[in-house]
Amino acid sequence: MSQVEALYIFDEHNNLILEHVFCARPPSASVLLPLYLAHPDPRPSLIYLPSTNPPTLVHSIIQDRLLFLTPSSVDTEPLLVLEFLHRVADAIEDFLGSPLLASRIEAHYDVVAQLLGEMCDAGIIANTENNALRDAVEAPSFMKNLLGNVGLPSSSPSLAGSGRSALTPPGTSPTASPVPWRRTNVRHTSNELYVDLVETLSVTMSPSGRPLSAFANGSIAFTSKVSGVPDLILRLEAPGGIANVVSLPVFHPCVRLARWRERPGEMSFVPPDGRFVLAGYEVDLLGPDYLLHQANLKPGSSSATNLNIPATCEVKTSLGSLGAEFEVRLQLSSRFKSSGPSGGISASSGRPAAGLGSRAGSGFGIGGNTGTSAAPQMSDVVVRVPLPRGVRNLSEMRPSRGEVQYAPGDSSLEWRLPTKDVSALLQLGMGASATLRCSVVGALDEDEELDGGPGDNVLSVNRYDYDEGGATSPAPAVDAGYQSGSLDPTNGGSGNGSGGVSRTRSPDPDAKAEKKRRSNRLLMPSSASLSFQVKGWLASGVKVESLNLDHRKSRGLGAGVTPYKGVKYLTASKDGVEVRC
Template sequence: MSILALYITDINGQQLLEYPVADYPPTNKSIQVALRDCPPDEVILRLSPNELVFHRKQDSLVFLLPCTATIPSLVPLEFISHLIKVLHDYFQPPLTRQKIEKNFSTIMMLLNEMIEDGYPFVTEENALRDLVPYSDSISKYLKGATSSIKNLTSSKTSSMQSISSTDIGAPRSNVPWRRSNVKHNNNELYVDIHESLSVIIPALSPAQKMLHSLASDTTPSASAFYTVPSAVPSVLPEPIVSIAHGSVYATTRLSGIPDIQIILSFGNRILEGPAFHPCVRLARWREHPGTLSFIPPDGKCCLLQYTISGVESGPIGGDLKTGLGTAKDEFEVRIWSRVPRNVKFVENLRLELVYDGDRVQNIKGVRASSGEFNIEKKGTGIWRFPGKTPMGWSSTLRGTMVVNEELEPGEDGTVQQEFPKYIKISYDCMGMLVSGTKVESLRITSGRQGLMENAKPYKGVKYMTKGTDIVIRG
């Protein structure tokens, strides 16, 4: 139940790095042969009854991790994710063939620390910084330690002692996720809370459809260029699903070993399945829910991930009506922005119009009051609103779908008219969270060791909501 080897290849399967762990691991050549029949979205490949290969494409590289078949699937997948984060931390994204070849020795030293007896060992970026120097200092080390590098995979202890004595110098921190002797000229502490919103709104009931159809055909709001807020429907169905997935990030550039406390307010909401970074003191959270007390890693980390159900549907709304016009063959999509407090606009607003691409040839008579509408792929039209979209705004799109003439007619001798199946909205909104979560307090409580007496760290908090999966059925 262990890792057998690690291979890094280019997208064509050419090997760039090999790190064997077992005595006789599967070869890259045998893995490449098996990968030919592997579906593109599969991340686990069974190489033999006793061997699995976990693989992931990142930038222009492919990471291959052959393991024994009894290993829990989450372990190798998480290890690959941590390895990619470490390589990004050391060499900056994107990862390329040239970076792997140029920093071969550094990567081998990293792997020597990250894998111990076939299992993940040290995977925190801050801890690895104390063990393995950056590429600019590794060259100095290599000049005086060429012989030990040649036997790196079998003599980790002696080589690491040499590195510590020549390059690191400072004692290791007793906090595993924080490197020792951290120093910053400008001390800063930032908290970013991001929430992604997933909403499913059902189709209108027959009675609602009739009311909206009559209103669309008999009032000025039926115009495709009617954009005033009064065009927003007064009655909308309740969402079937309305979930916010949140992440609390801390970016710390503080000298020494600071102790930080963040107090979060979730209102009356209940957090579902919260997940914490190892630095967070869980006992303090259990005693005082909403309190994140921790000694942070140096740099950026995700302190908390959570899910909250039953949230508001967000600052952007929309609806889809079908069977409009004199021939009852038109559809109409409306999208509008509400007016939440402290928010003036949303960005990257777009709407996907999803329909049966096999039955629909084209969309004719498209009339959009604003934005740009294009059919970009089979079965999907994209309605984009470049730049910033203000609050208290609305827009309308109307058209008719052209049915494929080659379709067989029904019993009545006609081909059924097609309409969109659903619309999907996405956007970015800075300055608000749909769950109402907010930071009540952000402070350094103790442990100011390393900070100058008169140092006053700069602190900041930002909120962002991303509407990623807002589905409205027709």
């Protein structure tokens, strides 16, 4: 059985701001923190400490620069405890405001202590739903603090407006909600329902341009501002069917799983009040058996063209006469070019845009009403190129569009393209590409440091004695050596007729150039990562078909009331598209 023994919260300076013990006798914060900090960065979320008595497993998360630590000396489920820590951070943020600040936690310790007491009872995780916690714990308010300071009764309903009487203590309402994740007596002046589908891309491309893996991890964020207890039905669709596209789905406890099993793509639920995560899923964009087919691994395979992502890049290395240059080419997919004002075409499937909130548009990223399912918009395009440690500087950076951010000694360079440049490239259709060419500079070798050209100043490496009392060995003529360079003693100071100058014979130019090319080959980047954001488009093709309110099962909404509905799509790739070279 999972057991949470205590909770310690530290600020960004590792000062203890809250200590709450649930059960047992856990190690104190002064003992636990040094043992946790003894592990080098990056520290894992679970650390085993055998030096304590008894041995302890420490669970940790960091949110808004605050460190949450929970020790456990018995056999426990790590994922459950980590999820509990995330729920605690979210609950404190919901009651005290975002972001989490150490001063707020210290000023409202009474509220935080009530939250922790409701969320965990004697080490057993209990109530973690924010809506249910609103009925049990009274949120702080400005009026409550003002009345308390002047000595007047400060009982007041919470900020969220639970509808409780000011004389009714929290948690003692006779009409408690039968739904544990929803507050009682919810009232809203404007009834609204919003669905936000957000997907993050994780794509790996081989040096030949063939995709090795491509996944889209999606989340369905739902915002419910409806009075009473609404009962909703959300239907999703995707090319090929939801059951064949979506894998590893996870749901909020409000979703009726039997309905999903009978009809994949259909979710029936009573939502919590406010914003919450309704479901999550994963989509394999290449298919589960992609690597099992030999045809997909052959050169010239069309799998890369079938991969539906709006932008890719490739890196060419060892360019130039000495192999000291590399080129990054950003290619925008021609599938997302403007289709003209005559009809909006969905960029994900090539069909007329459908779903809630869809409107006719002009194409991808172009037009007056972009960022919708009919006219998606790409922005925040960034190409990051990691550089080897041997790179001392980049002598030349020549982008065809956008700007490059790099300082000598940085581990990577960033190439940013503003939205206006992306829109201009998309208008080119098949030629929607931009290039960046750079020259690397490595460490100086011995030939560059000591062996100069005919016009270089070469310092003599001979040793001179300047003893005034007479030297044991005759000193060379300093004036002649200073004017004419180093002297060759074996040549009698005559040299080759040019003032006694003697130089070491330079190596073969071809051999020197080949050596330089070999050293520059070690300075070339091995990969590049692409980041972008697309509003109004999903890589998986998942769309909201309908969102309906079941009036027969709903309570307290009122006859004839139809909530306003809205849907948004967003695809984000934070260094998610990696191209190897």
